[in-house]
Amino acid sequence: MTTQTRKTIFNRPEKPYVHPYIGGIVLGVVLFLAFFLTGNGLGSSGATSRIDALIVDSISPAHVDNNPYLLKMAGGDKNPLDDWIVPVFFGALFGGFSSGFFNGRLKFMTTKGPNISNRTRWLMSFLGGVIFLYGARMARGCTSGQALSGGATLSAGSWVVMFAIFGGAYGLAYFVRKLWN
Amino acid sequence: MNFPLPSLVAVSAANPWTYVLFAVIGFAFGYTLEMSGFGDSRKLAAQFYFTELTVLKVMFTAIVVAMVLLFGAVGLGLLDFSQVWVNPTYLASGIVGGLIMGVGFIVGGFCPTTSLASASTGKIDGMMFMLGGFVGAFLFGETEQYFTQWYNNAGYFGRVTLDQVFGIPLGAVVVLVVFMALFMFWGAEQLERIFGKKDLSKEPKLRPVGAMLLAAAAFAVFFIGSPSLEDKYNKLTFTRTETIEQLNADPITETKIYTADEMLSNRLVFITPAEAFKAKYNQSMNPVYLDVRSETDYNLYHIEDAVNVPAERMTEVIPVLLTEPPANTVYILMSNDEAAAVQAWKTLVASSVPNVYILEGGVNNWIAFFGNDDKALQPDPNAGDDQLGFVFPAALGSRYESCSPNPIEYESLEFEAKIKLQLKRDKSGGGCG
Numbered sequence: 001m002t003t004q005t006r007k008t009i010f011n012r013p014e015k016p017y018v019h020p021y022i023g024g025i026v027l028g029v030v031l032f033l034a035f036f037l038t039g040n041g042l043g044s045s046g047a048t049s050r051i052d053a054l055i056v057d058s059i060s061p062a063h064v065d066n067n068p069y070l071l072k073m074a075g076g077d078k079n080p081l082d083d084w085i086v087p088v089f090f091g092a093l094f095g096g097f098s099s100g101f102f103n104g105r106l107k108f109m110t111t112k113g114p115n116i117s118n119r120t121r122w123l124m125s126f127l128g129g130v131i132f133l134y135g136a137r138m139a140r141g142c143t144s145g146q147a148l149s150g151g152a153t154l155s156a157g158s159w160v161v162m163f164a165i166f167g168g169a170y171g172l173a174y175f176v177r178k179l180w181n
Numbered sequence: 182m183n184f185p186l187p188s189l190v191a192v193s194a195a196n197p198w199t200y201v202l203f204a205v206i207g208f209a210f211g212y213t214l215e216m217s218g219f220g221d222s223r224k225l226a227a228q229f230y231f232t233e234l235t236v237l238k239v240m241f242t243a244i245v246v247a248m249v250l251l252f253g254a255v256g257l258g259l260l261d262f263s264q265v266w267v268n269p270t271y272l273a274s275g276i277v278g279g280l281i282m283g284v285g286f287i288v289g290g291f292c293p294t295t296s297l298a299s300a301s302t303g304k305i306d307g308m309m310f311m312l313g314g315f316v317g318a319f320l321f322g323e324t325e326q327y328f329t330q331w332y333n334n335a336g337y338f339g340r341v342t343l344d345q346v347f348g349i350p351l352g353a354v355v356v357l358v359v360f361m362a363l364f365m366f367w368g369a370e371q372l373e374r375i376f377g378k379k380d381l382s383k384e385p386k387l388r389p390v391g392a393m394l395l396a397a398a399a400f401a402v403f404f405i406g407s408p409s410l411e412d413k414y415n416k417l418t419f420t421r422t423e424t425i426e427q428l429n430a431d432p433i434t435e436t437k438i439y440t441a442d443e444m445l446s447n448r449l450v451f452i453t454p455a456e457a458f459k460a461k462y463n464q465s466m467n468p469v470y471l472d473v474r475s476e477t478d479y480n481l482y483h484i485e486d487a488v489n490v491p492a493e494r495m496t497e498v499i500p501v502l503l504t505e506p507p508a509n510t511v512y513i514l515m516s517n518d519e520a521a522a523v524q525a526w527k528t529l530v531a532s533s534v535p536n537v538y539i540l541e542g543g544v545n546n547w548i549a550f551f552g553n554d555d556k557a558l559q560p561d562p563n564a565g566d567d568q569l570g571f572v573f574p575a576a577l578g579s580r581y582e583s584c585s586p587n588p589i590e591y592e593s594l595e596f597e598a599k600i601k602l603q604l605k606r607d608k609s610g611g612g613c614g
Contacts (some may be wrong), residue, residue, distance in 0.1 A: 113224065
């Protein structure tokens with residue numbers, strides 16, 4: 001990682017990332033405060049399907065009423081966005097933006113391995129997003145909602161999900177090494 | 182003050198600032214992820230080639246720090262763990278979903294929240310991942326109906342924590358997880374040295390101090406232990422709004438806060454047989470009749486649909502009462518008179534089971550009310566305290582007429598409604614779901 005100054009949006013000097021353990025401690029305190037104040041942990045993938053439900057509901061409300069999964073979120077006059085995870089989702093977007101702003105990391109670019117083109121990388125990240133969120137909805141939570149939040153509350157199922165995520169990624173890593181190395 | 186704060190457990194239009202609070206939490210979440218470097222997919226993918234294990238370090242530091250603080254607060258009685266969302270265990274969908282997520286992780290280079298940190302700082306691959314995420318979540322919604330049985334039932338164990346799985350105290354699990362994490366950090370640094378050619382001598386020298394502090398905190402959590410039921414009982418409060426009729430003015434509504442003992446002494450949790458019976462036909466609630474007497478008494482006579490949970494088995498069923506039933510469930514406890522039911526009430530409310538009430542006068546009063554013209558049931562003058570006050574010709578269980586009073590015959594019953602349905606947040610709405 002480089003610490004040298006590069007041109008970014010707003011021309012702020014790019015600062016280095018914090019040390020992983022410091023980042024982890026801050027994240028742990030944030031997670032604890034979330035539990036302590038609200039009883040809920042952190043998450044984001046739930047918001048993705050709620051935004052989906054909103055879109056489906058505005059295009060075809062009848063389809064929502066025929067789909068039990070969507071019905072729970074957007075059936076009748078329920079507003080699918082009326083859930084704690086939605087403000088967390090938008091807060092996280094803004095939080096990421098702010099950290100990028102203050103640390104000079106706002107920049108249109110593509111982060112990728114050295115041996116693939118931008119287009120391949122875009123296609124792969126799109127595909128990865130499709131696969132990841134499909135799995136996240138099946139497991140009822142992603143790395144945040146299951147591994148992080150469930151891990152801290154010692155939920156047995158969340159620890160299983162966490163090891164399954166790492167298992168899946170390590171299992172496939174060798175076969176897609178061209179993407180990253 | 183009891184945490185989590187009841188008004189904050191869910192966003193609600195009634196309290197618009199709850200949206201602000203959750204947005205602030207999300208802001209801190211996104212900010213931390215970005216400043217740790219999770220907006221860059223290379224940093225995330227490097228985890229799986231052992232060249233840089235930032236993902237593991239940040240994630241496990243966060244887990245153990247939050248875990249130690251959380252169970253420390255629970256042990257000190259500041260935080261009510263039963264009100265903390267614990268992801269329910271679904272083994273089958275959890276394992277398959279987890280493996281699929283792993284594939285998405287290594288192919289896409291992000292997880293959902295890190296893609297937010299990436300997209301919001303202008304990374305085009307992060308935006309593509311987010312976009313793909315909307316498609317993936319949509320596809321799940323469309324296909325869930327084909328495996329809904331499997332999804333909702335396979336390997337379902339409800340709210341289970343690791344201490345229950347291994348049968349050891351919670352504090353011991355906290356200590357073990359901390360030591361496992363410290364070992365993993367050490368291993369991660371060795372891997373970075375070997376595969377990532379990283380110079381460990383440039384790492385901060387304070388790491389061993391941090392590790393020792395963390396271990397000390399974990400041992401502190403272990404020695405603090407969990408608060409006793411008695412401590413929890415003494416901290417309970419109940420809120421009731423009361424309307425006072427005024428002679429020449431509008432009635433005044435007052436909000437009063439009672440302790441658990443005051444709820445008992447003011448008889449606010451005792452409901453008449455009429456109310457207990459009518460609850461069955463009330464669409465807004467789902468009554469569960471818990472008969473805490475011995476099996477012998479239960480076999481002699483019990484009201485229809487009552488479940489026999491003898492007092493000594495009460496603690497076994499509490500986890501089920503906390504997780505399984507719908508939120509509008511009302512528990513109606515009964516013993517022969519009231520003494521055993523009052524004890525059971527104290528145990529249940531101290532364990533944070535919501536909507537628990539006691540049948541006034543117990544089964545004896547039920548029989549006196551609904552069965553006074555049943556010639557087969559004769560009062561027993563020798564009955565002692567909290568014993569059955571009737572003589573039964575046979576152990577007919579719930580086959581006496583008064584066990585299931587005729588709803589038409591008793592259609593109009595007058596009673597002062599004591600049940601105040603308290604809808605705790607819908608547990609299925611927590612977590613990422």
